[in-house]
Structures are given as C-alpha cells and as structure tokens.
Amino acid sequence: MSSDVELILKAIEGLHTNIIKDYILPVGTVFVSGLLGAGVAYYSIDRQEQTKIEIKKIEALNNVLLEAMQVRTNLIAIKENYFGQISDHPIDRLLSVPPILLPDNRLSINLSSLSFIAPKIEDNANEKWSSIGYIATIFSNYNSMLNIWTKRNDIIISLLPKLKPYFGRPIITEELQQIFGMAIIHQLSDLTELALQMTDEILIEVCDFMLGFSKLAKTKVHKRVAKKFGTILQVLLPENNKKIIQKVPEVNYAILSQVQGKPEQELRERYRPIYTQ
Numbered sequence: 128m129s130s131d132v133e134l135i136l137k138a139i140e141g142l143h144t145n146i147i148k149d150y151i152l153p154v155g156t157v158f159v160s161g162l163l164g165a166g167v168a169y170y171s172i173d174r175q176e177q178t179k180i181e182i183k184k185i186e187a188l189n190n191v192l193l194e195a196m197q198v199r200t201n202l203i204a205i206k207e208n209y210f211g212q213i214s215d216h217p218i219d220r221l222l223s224v225p226p227i228l229l230p231d232n233r234l235s236i237n238l239s240s241l242s243f244i245a246p247k248i249e250d251n252a253n254e255k256w257s258s259i260g261y262i263a264t265i266f267s268n269y270n271s272m273l274n275i276w277t278k279r280n281d282i283i284i285s286l287l288p289k290l291k292p293y294f295g296r297p298i299i300t301e302e303l304q305q306i307f308g309m310a311i312i313h314q315l316s317d318l319t320e321l322a323l324q325m326t327d328e329i330l331i332e333v334c335d336f337m338l339g340f341s342k343l344a345k346t347k348v349h350k351r352v353a354k355k356f357g358t359i360l361q362v363l364l365p366e367n368n369k370k371i372i373q374k375v376p377e378v379n380y381a382i383l384s385q386v387q388g389k390p391e392q393e394l395r396e397r398y399r400p401i402y403t404q
Contacts, residue, residue, distance in 0.1 A: 181352035187240040188344040192360045195337050198269050201230050202330040213375040217383045221319050226280045233270045256339040272325040279318040313387050320398050327374040328401040337362045
C-alpha cells in the first residue's frame with residue numbers, strides 16, 4: 128500500500144513544471160526568431176527598393192547623356208554642310224549656306240527625373256552641371272535653333288530658282304536687293320547669322336556639358352549598384368571632330384550694318400554669345 132502511495136507522489140512530483148524552461152524560453156525563442164525574420168525581411172525589401180531607386184537614377188542620367196550625344200551628332204551633321212566655306216562677308220555667308228537637311232524630331236528630357244542631382248540650399252553649390260534650369264536651356268536652345276534653320280530653309284528654297292543664274296559668280300548687295308527686295312534680304316541675313324551663331328554656341332556648350340555632366344553623374348549613384356546593374360556612360364569626344372567644333376569666322380559687322388540697315392551695336396547685341404565660355 129505504501130509503495131502505491133509513493134508511486135502516486137512521485138507521479139505528482141513529475142507533473143511539476145519549470146515555468147521559465149517550459150513556457151517562457153520556447154515562447155521567447157519563437158518571438159525572437161520572428162523579430163529576426165521580420166528584420167531580415169524588412170532589410171531585404173528596403174535594400175531592393177533602394178536598388179530600384181538607384182537603377183532609375185542611372186537610367187535618368189544616361190538618358191540625358193544620350194540625348195546630349197544626339198544633339199552633338201545633329202549639330203556636327205548640320206555644320207558639315209558649310210564648314211570651311213564661311214567668310215566674314217554677310218552676303219557670302221548668306222549664299223554659302225545651302226538648305227540643310229534637319230532632323231524631324233525635337234528633343235526633350237524628363238526634368239523631374241533629375242531632381243536628385245539638384246544641390247540642396249544648405250550646400251551652397253554653384254556647379255552648373257547640377258542645375259536643372261541650365262540643363263533645360265541646352266535642349267530648349269537646340270530646339271529653337273532647329274526652328275530657325277527650318278525658317279531659313281523655307282526662304283532659301285523658295286529663292287533658288289531666281290538664284291540659279293548667279294551661281295558661280297560674285298554678286299553684290301545691290302543686285303540681290305533688286306532681285307528679291309530689301310525685306311527678304313534683311314530676313315534671310317538675320318536668320319543666317321542667328322543659325323550660324325546658335326549652332327556654334329550650342330555645339331561647344333553641349334560638348335562641355337557631356338564631359339562635366341558625366342563626371343557629376345558618377346557621384347550621384349551608389350557604386351555597388353552601378354557596378355552590378357549598370358554604369359554611367361563614358362563620354363569620349365573624337366579627336367577628328369575638334370576642328371569642326373571651332374566657331375565660324377565672325378561676321379563683318381560694319382558691312383552687316385549696311386546690309387540689314389541697322390546700327391552695328393544693335394546687331395552685336397542681337398548676335399551676342401548665348402553662353403559665356
């Protein structure tokens with residue numbers, strides 16, 4: 128009988144539990160494991176999102192560089208039509224530039240996608256490559272220049288039938304005025320000077336921009352992402368294009384004043400440089 132009682136007491140003692148060992152530790156282990164899992168998941172998702180953001184930055188920066196390369200290519204193609212044939216005489220310039228085959232499309236970029244390159248107010252930075260406004264002017268000036276070339280093309284093409292008898296021989300201002308009238312000569316001369324000047328200015332500026340912006344762009348993306356998912360385009364300007372990037376001779380403003388019937392200073396102001404080099 129006593130042995131049975133002892134067995135029952137031992138069984139009861141075996142039912143006693145260790146709260147820390149049997150309850151708290153298992154629950155705590157599950158809780159900690161859950162926290163670690165959540166932390167890892169959060170870090171993984173956050174890293175993925177950051178990677179996506181960096182990839183979008185790379186795409187936006189490279190898109191600007193590609194558009195700038197297209198501007199440069201188009202400007203060189205335009206300038207090849209008259210480079211090396213331009214003198215300083217307004218009438219020679221007017222007649223030396225033929226109708227130009229122009230690209231059909233106008234270029235534009237998504238400026239809002241570049242907001243991350245803009246310097247913060249507290250940075251007090253004054254680098255033009257990171258100025259959204261400056262970048263916008265390059266492409267807007269390029270599109271304006273194409274519009275000027277288009278207007279000039281329309282006029283010069285309409286005058287070609289009357290100009291054919293005079294090809295290959297010198298022609299003076301008075302003859303042109305008698306053939307076409309003063310208004311047409313003034314307009315064509317003005318469009319010619321604007322087109323020549325803007326083509327030179329934008330070509331030089333976009334070359335500088337490509338070099339400066341590509342260096343800036345490399346500082347705006349995480350190196351880890353750039354190395355693994357894509358890099359900023361490298362800009363190299365061909366050596367054989369250096370001559371054509373040079374400006375055409377400056378027009379003789381004294382003669383231009385006579386041709387257009389405007390004061391020389393007024394003309395210098397109208398055809399002043401767009402950018403300060």
